[in-house]
Structure formats: C-alpha cells, structure tokens
Amino acid sequence: MNYIALKKTEIMNKLKHFHSIQDINTYSMINGLLLKAIFFAKNQDQLPVYKDTTIAQLFMEPSTRTQLSFEIACQKLGINTVQLNSQQSSLKKDESFEDTLQTLEAMGISGAIIRSTDDLLIKRHLPNRKLSMINAGSGVSSHPSQAMLDLLTIYNHFNRIDNLKISIIGDVNHSRVANSNIELHKILNNTICICGPDAFTNKVDKNIKRVSLEDALKDSDIIIFLRIQFERHQNLEINKEEYIQNYSLNNHSILNLNKSAIILHPGPVNRDLEIASNLIGHSQVKILNQVTNSIPMRMAIIDHILGSQHARSTH
Numbered sequence: 001m002n003y004i005a006l007k008k009t010e011i012m013n014k015l016k017h018f019h020s021i022q023d024i025n026t027y028s029m030i031n032g033l034l035l036k037a038i039f040f041a042k043n044q045d046q047l048p049v050y051k052d053t054t055i056a057q058l059f060m061e062p063s064t065r066t067q068l069s070f071e072i073a074c075q076k077l078g079i080n081t082v083q084l085n086s087q088q089s090s091l092k093k094d095e096s097f098e099d100t101l102q103t104l105e106a107m108g109i110s111g112a113i114i115r116s117t118d119d120l121l122i123k124r125h126l127p128n129r130k131l132s133m134i135n136a137g138s139g140v141s142s143h144p145s146q147a148m149l150d151l152l153t154i155y156n157h158f159n160r161i162d163n164l165k166i167s168i169i170g171d172v173n174h175s176r177v178a179n180s181n182i183e184l185h186k187i188l189n190n191t192i193c194i195c196g197p198d199a200f201t202n203k204v205d206k207n208i209k210r211v212s213l214e215d216a217l218k219d220s221d222i223i224i225f226l227r228i229q230f231e232r233h234q235n236l237e238i239n240k241e242e243y244i245q246n247y248s249l250n251n252h253s254i255l256n257l258n259k260s261a262i263i264l265h266p267g268p269v270n271r272d273l274e275i276a277s278n279l280i281g282h283s284q285v286k287i288l289n290q291v292t293n294s295i296p297m298r299m300a301i302i303d304h305i306l307g308s309q310h311a312r313s314t315h
C-alpha cells in the first residue's frame, strides 16, 4: 500500500486537535492512526512532504522523549518547527495563553504541541482555534500520544490490539500516562488492572480491578510500570524499601513474569525503584522500543491533523 492508498482507507481525516484519547474514541479511529504509524515506520521513502508549514513547540514542563520525538517527526515530514521557551517568552511577562496562541496564529503557525502542568489548559483554549493543538502531556490528566506509541509497541509484539490484559503498576493517581492508557484500552475492550500502594491508587475508578504484583506479572500480556511522580506529590512520603519489595520489577519479582508478556515504562525510569537497573535490558522489557516507536506514531498524529488542511506531495 502506498501513502495515497492509505489515505483512501483512512477513516479519521478530520481531526482538528489531538487533545485526548476521546478524540479517537472508536476502534476504527484508533486502528486508522495505528495503520498510518506502521506505514510510516516501514516506508521511509514514501513520506508526505509538507510545504510552508510550521509547528510551534510549547513545553512548560521538562521533557526529553516527547519533545525530541515530535521534533524529529516534524523534520521527517518537512515541517518547520519553532520552540517557545516558556521561561523566556512573553508568558513570563504575564501575557495570557490565549494571547500567545493568537500571536502564533497571526504568524501563520499551523499547530502547537503543548506540554503543561495544567490539566485543562489545552481544553480551555480549544474553542474557535485556528491552529491545531496537540497534547504532549497535560498535568496528571492525559498524555494521549504516549498511550498511542505504547499501543504501537504492543501491536509490534502481539500483532493485535484487542483481547489483551494490561496491568498498570505504581503511581497511577498522578500518572497522565496511566489515564490515557486506561481510556484507550477501555475503548478497545481490553482487560485493565492496576497495582500499587493505596496512596498511589485510591483516586482511580473503583471499577478497575486491583491485583497484586505477583498476579499482574503472572497473568498479564502487558505490564506498564509507571514513574513515581515525586514532583506532583504534596505531603506524600513513600517507604522506598517497601515499594521496591512490593511494586518494582526486581530480581525476585521477575521470576513471576509470564514468558509471553512484555514490560513497558514511559520513561524516564527511576532506576532501582520502579525497575532494577540490571533488568532494563531484559528481552521482555521494551522501553527503548517505545522510544523508537514514538517517532512514527507522532508523525502519524501530525499527519492525521494537518493532512486534511495542507497541500503536499510525496517523494
């Protein structure tokens, strides 16, 4: 299949923003985005080339993976990028976010890739927007592109995206990655379980099954270990020894790991806390595959949004 044929089969081609998994809330839409990412990963010689298109990156929280992979994704599609450093921009002079977006729009910028500590910043600014907004991580609420690149990693291993059991381990309360994965796998009708200390799981939907780490490792197809979000904890102390014993992938707990399962972690890993350092390179641990997959998936997201708006050619 070439890019033009792929476009003809594309069900979702009118996505203005990618703010949450709810923007792609059917199996067909999710599968359409996944197919495009697989196509981009395999057909580097058939990528669309965007002309005179600029995307701004507005990262108001630190990032390595998300920011660089969106940058590389834009470069591969021929899209120009500009970076708005929140500490050195006029946001620092109390310019509002709305005025900032309108300024970008007046410059002809087509999209903004936004990371914020504010759960609702993007949502509040969706109405009447000229440029497209792509969520690169919103507070504790959502990180939809991470869930989709996790899905590409899952597909590459299992060759399917349904009929799967996923367990999410650790700081679920404070994890936007967990929230987006839960939203995504509910749509796909996959089984979701969580595991973690009460202080990290007590705000999560009570209908989601709680399991022990032993059961999660024995019975799941995919086990997602989460980074402990220390920067979002207020008056919350954890006993690291107890955490390592009960909730980490370590030399003892890995003995329970189902031989056909895979381990994911969105990164960055708190080594020897969530996953023992010597297990990061274990054949069932797919953390660097997730990073590799982030580029075609983020290309697919950008192309899904801009594809309907911008003339372009293919190589």
Ligand code: CP
Pocket: 062, 063, 064, 065, 066, 067, 137, 146, 266, 267, 268
């Ligand atoms: N997974 C993730 O969002 O990593 P970064 O914070 O490095 O972008």
